[in-house]
Amino acid sequence: MATSTMLSQLASGMLVSIEIFVLTLVFSLPLGLLVALGRMSKSKILSGIIKVYIAIMRGTPLMLQLIVVYFAPYYVFGIAISASFRFTAVIIAFSINYAAYFAEIFRAGIQSINVGQWEAAQILGYSKPQTFFKIILVQVIQRIIPPVTNETITLVKDTSLSFVLSVAEMFTIAKQIGAREASIMPLMAAGLFYFVFNYIVAFSMDHFEKKMSYFR
Amino acid sequence: MKKILAVILASVMTLSLCACSNAKTGDKKTFTVGFDAEFPPYGYMDEAGNYVGFDLDLAQEVCNRRGWELVKQPIDWDAKDMELSSGSIDCIWNGFTINGREDDYTFSVPYVDNSQVYVVKSGSDIKTEADLAGKIVGVQADSSALAALEDEEGKADVAATFADLVQFADYNTGFMNLESGAIDVLAMDIGVANYEIAGRNGGYEILADQLATEQYGIGFLKGNTELRDQVEATLLEMAADGTVNKIAEKYEDFGLVESLCLEGTKSDK
Numbered sequence: 001m002a003t004s005t006m007l008s009q010l011a012s013g014m015l016v017s018i019e020i021f022v023l024t025l026v027f028s029l030p031l032g033l034l035v036a037l038g039r040m041s042k043s044k045i046l047s048g049i050i051k052v053y054i055a056i057m058r059g060t061p062l063m064l065q066l067i068v069v070y071f072a073p074y075y076v077f078g079i080a081i082s083a084s085f086r087f088t089a090v091i092i093a094f095s096i097n098y099a100a101y102f103a104e105i106f107r108a109g110i111q112s113i114n115v116g117q118w119e120a121a122q123i124l125g126y127s128k129p130q131t132f133f134k135i136i137l138v139q140v141i142q143r144i145i146p147p148v149t150n151e152t153i154t155l156v157k158d159t160s161l162s163f164v165l166s167v168a169e170m171f172t173i174a175k176q177i178g179a180r181e182a183s184i185m186p187l188m189a190a191g192l193f194y195f196v197f198n199y200i201v202a203f204s205m206d207h208f209e210k211k212m213s214y215f216r
Numbered sequence: 217m218k219k220i221l222a223v224i225l226a227s228v229m230t231l232s233l234c235a236c237s238n239a240k241t242g243d244k245k246t247f248t249v250g251f252d253a254e255f256p257p258y259g260y261m262d263e264a265g266n267y268v269g270f271d272l273d274l275a276q277e278v279c280n281r282r283g284w285e286l287v288k289q290p291i292d293w294d295a296k297d298m299e300l301s302s303g304s305i306d307c308i309w310n311g312f313t314i315n316g317r318e319d320d321y322t323f324s325v326p327y328v329d330n331s332q333v334y335v336v337k338s339g340s341d342i343k344t345e346a347d348l349a350g351k352i353v354g355v356q357a358d359s360s361a362l363a364a365l366e367d368e369e370g371k372a373d374v375a376a377t378f379a380d381l382v383q384f385a386d387y388n389t390g391f392m393n394l395e396s397g398a399i400d401v402l403a404m405d406i407g408v409a410n411y412e413i414a415g416r417n418g419g420y421e422i423l424a425d426q427l428a429t430e431q432y433g434i435g436f437l438k439g440n441t442e443l444r445d446q447v448e449a450t451l452l453e454m455a456a457d458g459t460v461n462k463i464a465e466k467y468e469d470f471g472l473v474e475s476l477c478l479e480g481t482k483s484d485k
Contacts, residue, residue: 009265067295074302081304083248083289166290176261176290178388179254182415 006177006186013173014193017159020090020169024155027095032102039107050103057100062093063161069093070165090162098155105147109140142212149205153198160194170194244285247447249275250305253290254386256411257467258311270472271309273463274327278450294358300437307443308435311405313360315430316367322438324448326431327460328407329477332361334423335402335409337394342401345425349377351400354390357383361403364428371427387412394420403427407470414469431477455480 038050057065070089073079113136121131160171174190251259251271259269267288279286291299299305300321311330314323334353336342342351353375355362362383365375375381382399384390391412393399402409406422413420434451436444454460455478464472464481 005263009261012265067298071298071302075298081302083287083304085304164292164295166292166295168290172290173261175386175388176253179386180256180260180262182388182391182412184388184392 006181006189009173009177010170010186010189010193013168013170014197016167016169017156017171018197020094020159020162020167021156023091024094024098025152027091028098028102031095031099033106035099035103036106036110039103040110054100054103057097062097062158063164065097066090066093066161066164086165086167090165090167094155094158094162098151101151102148105144105151106140108147109144110136112143113139138212142209145205145209145212149202149209152201152205156198156201157194244283246287247275247279247282247284248287248289248304248306249309250289250291250296250299250307251310252293254388255310255408257407257470257472259288259290259309269310270463270467270470271311273466274451274454274460275309277454277459277463278447281450281453282446300435306436307447311407311432312435313363313430314433314435315428316360316363317435320438321435322440322444323436324434324444324451325478326433327451327455327476327478327481328432328472329429329475330432331406331429332364332403332427333406333409334425334427335394335404335413335420336400336423338419338421340400340421342423344423345374348374348401350379352380352382352398353378353401353403354382354384354393354399355403356387356390357385359404360430361405361427364430365403391416407472407475411470452478 035050035053038046039054041047041050066089069092070081070086073085074081117135118131121135126135159169162169163172163175166172170190170193174186177186178184249272251267251269253259253261253267255269257269258271259267262268267290272286272288275288276286278284289299289305291305296308297320300308308321311328313330314326317323334342334345334348342348353365355365362381364370365381366372382393384393387402387404387408390399390402390404394402395416404412406426409420409422413422434444434447436447451460458480460476460478460481461473464476
């Protein structure tokens with residue numbers, strides 16, 4: 001088969017991978033912030049629940065979480081699963097998993113800001129939410145860009161895990177082409193796709209970091 | 217930066233909308249076939265990116281005759297039982313071995329006679345089953361070759377002589393291991409073995425000693441005899457009027473015609 005056919009098939013799989021990547025970021029970043037705030041809550045019950053949530057999400061394989069999210073409606077609640085739920089399940093599983101990791105990064109960032117800034121803002125008449133969004137958060141974002149970039153790059157590669165739910169993302173397609181062609185070339189090509197995509201992600205994050213460094 | 221992000225987001229959302237509308241089907245009854253898309257010639261992705269194969273062509277013909285809409289759902293082979301019992305697929309139709317699974321599924325009549333064979337590199341010093349002692353043997357996880365090697369009444373005694381039995385997720389990985397010398401032997405279905413060897417331009421041999429002989433059927437959820445009976449009736453009709461043979465001829469390279477075993481499809485050799 002022509003290399004161009006293989007590349008175009010991989011590219012169509014890449015679109016699905018990108019879709020998973022973008023949707024996961026869109027949902028997990030805000031969710032991660034909420035989880036971080038819950039983790040730091042003064043309420044012992046809330047922070048306790050969040051701790052358990054983070055422990056489960058970080059302590060079990062993402063592949064298992066994907067299977068659980070997809071099959072739980074049937075095995076736990078007896079609801080028949082529709083085919084379109086495959087993709088939804090992937091997004092849900094990725095989002096709640098990455099939210100746990102992002103939450104800890106956010107928490108580290110928030111707690112790294114000197115308490116003196118909160119006190120100073122209070123004296124200047126800022127309310128707590130105002131202080132958080134106008135003063136603290138911008139500095140937090142600056143500080144957490146490197147670890148967030150790490151997680152983001154891991155996410156690009158983790159999208160390949162959705163093969164367990166047979167979502168036709170790039171790695172699934174690469175394996176299928178490999179089976180047809182009886183060759184390992186498609187897998188190598190898929191690796192190149194991931195590398196290029198990650199290079200773009202790293203480059204954009206680097207650019208973003210420079211833009212955000214206006215305080216220094 | 218923001219604009220780029222907005223464009224990406226917008227396109228992603230459009231994509232997911234398309235995905236939703238595709239999933240919706242009309243009033244036609246759908247028939248969802250679960251298959252391993254890495255299992256040529258029974259089910260695989262062709263060069264145009266479509267899912268094709270002998271079993272999928274048969275399923276398509278059954279649906280055409282019954283006025284159903286065929287949904288081809290590639291599945292992760294390890295998750296096939298969960299897929300079937302949760303109702304996300306109606307049947308497993310993918311070179312699915314009946315032998316040893318009779319109690320777990322409701323099966324159609326067998327339509328293909330298939331054997332499990334040993335594949336070695338050309339020029340290997342392994343010539344018979346007895347030579348396998350002390351060798352490293354590879355097999356697909358949860359495959360019928362593995363089942364035969366684990367069966368106490370089957371070839372478990374032969375498997376006991378192996379240095380090691382390694383399980384692979386797919387045949388491509390298996391052949392990479394065989395080619396690189398990481399394993400000495402691959403145990404697999406004869407049809408797939410022929411396809412893989414042809415696709416790799418030779419360099420491999422199939423041992424004359426067979427691991428097991430077995431038959432393929434369509435697997436339905438245990439107790440779902442209603443759907444089984446409908447599909448089976450149409451399949452027998454197709455066998456009787458020669459359609460099954462015609463479809464098998466498309467996949468002649470794999471020796472499919474010779475292995476058909478339905479009434480009306482048996483070859484007269």
